[in-house]
Amino acid sequence: MPRPSDSSQDPSVDPIVRRVAELGLVLPEPPRPVAAYVPCVRSGSLLFIAGQIPFRGGTLMAMGPVPSRTSVELAIEAARQCGLNALAIASAELGGRLSLVRRVVRLGVFVASDPSFEDHPKVADGASQLMLEVFGESGRHARAAVGSPSLPRGASVEVEVLLEVSA
C-alpha cells in the first residue's frame, strides 16, 4: 500500500488530492448516510453534499452542546472533521479528481449550542479553514453558522457543503 505522502511526489495524482496529502490530511472512507438519503446530488454544476457530522474512525468525536459538554476547541476540530468527511464524499463522486471543484460555494454550519453560546463563527471556522487550506482562493465561500439545541446522534456540529464543479 502506498503511504499517503507518496501522492505528493506522483505527477499523475490530482493536484488537489496532492495538496490534501501535503497538508497531512487523509480523506476518510466517505461516510454513509445514516438514513434514507444519499451522500450527494449533482444538479447542473452544483454538487450538494448532505449534512455531515463529525464521524472519525466510526465514532463521533464530539457530542453534546457547546460549551457545556464540548469545548470550543474540540468543536472547531469537529467542524474540520465534518468538512473532511464532505470532501471525502466529493472525492468519491468526482472519481478522486478534487481539482474538478471550481469553487466552494456555501457552508451551512449547525452548532449544538447552549442558549448563551455566541462563538458559532469560531467553531464554523474549523470547516472554513479546511476549505481554504485545500482549495486556496477557490475555497472561499459564503456561510451561514447557527445554533441548534441538538443534532443527529447527539453530534456537536453538522456541516453542509455546496460545491461548484466542472462539467
Next chain:
Amino acid sequence: MPRPSDSSQDPSVDPIVRRVAELGLVLPEPPRPVAAYVPCVRSGSLLFIAGQIPFRGGTLMAMGPVPSRTSVELAIEAARQCGLNALAIASAELGGRLSLVRRVVRLGVFVASDPSFEDHPKVADGASQLMLEVFGESGRHARAAVGSPSLPRGASVEVEVLLEVSA
C-alpha cells in the same frame, strides 16, 4: 367527482401523479404561505419550495418538541405530511405534471427538539421515504436534518425541498 384511484387507470394522467394515487396519497390543496413570501420560486432548472409545516386539513398535526410533546412516530408522520405539502406546491407550479421533476436535490429538515434528542434522521426519513416512494431513484436526495428549539406556529417539523425540474 372522480375518485383519486381513478387516475391510476387513465393514460392521460401524468405518470408520477398516477403513482401518487397508487400509493393511496392525495395531494392536498397547496398550503398558502403564512406570511410575506411565495410557495416556490424557480431559478433555471431549480425549484425552491418554501419550508413546509405539517398542516393537514387546515390544522397542524404535530406541535411542540420531540419527544417530550410529540412522539418520534408522530413526528415521522408529520415530516411525511410536510413533504406531501411540498409536492402539492410543486404539482401546482408544474401544472399537475410532477413527472417534470427530474430529481429531488435536497431536503432541509428542522425538528423541534428537546436538548437530549438524537433521532432527527429517523424523523426526517418520514419526508425522505415519501420522495423515494413517489419518484423512485430520482427521489434520492442530499439532506440536512437538524434540531430547532421551536418552529413557526409551534410545529414539530419543518421541511424545505429543492427540486430539479425540466425546462
Next chain:
Amino acid sequence: MPRPSDSSQDPSVDPIVRRVAELGLVLPEPPRPVAAYVPCVRSGSLLFIAGQIPFRGGTLMAMGPVPSRTSVELAIEAARQCGLNALAIASAELGGRLSLVRRVVRLGVFVASDPSFEDHPKVADGASQLMLEVFGESGRHARAAVGSPSLPRGASVEVEVLLEVSA
C-alpha cells in the same frame, strides 16, 4: 457629498438603487464577515450571500432570544436590518447595479427563540417585506424560517439571502 435623496432625481442612477433611496433606506457599508469566509459567492446566475446578523452602525441592534430578551417588534426590525446588510453586499458585488437582481430566490431566516416561541414568520417578514419594497414582484421569494437556541455574537436574528442575477 450628495445626499441619498439626490439619487432619486438622477437618471444615471440604477433604478433599484433609486427605489432604495426613495424608500428612505441607506445601504450600509457592506458588513465584513466575522470569520474565515466571504460576503458572497456567485455561481452561474445564483448569488449566495452569507448569513447576516443585525449589525447597524457597528453594533448589534438586537441580542438574545425572542421574546424573553428581544421583543417581536425589535426582532422584526432586526430581520429588516439583516436584509439591508445583505442588499449592501449584493450592491457591492454588482458594482452598485442592484437592478441586475432578476429575482430574490430564497431567504433562510433563523430567529433566536425561546422554546415556546411560535411567531418566527412574523419576525422573518421584516426581511421579506424589505425585499418586496425594494424589488417589487421580483422580490417575492421562497423562505424557511426556524428557531435557534443562540446565534453568532448573541444576535437575535440571522438572515441568509439567495439571489438570481443577470449574467
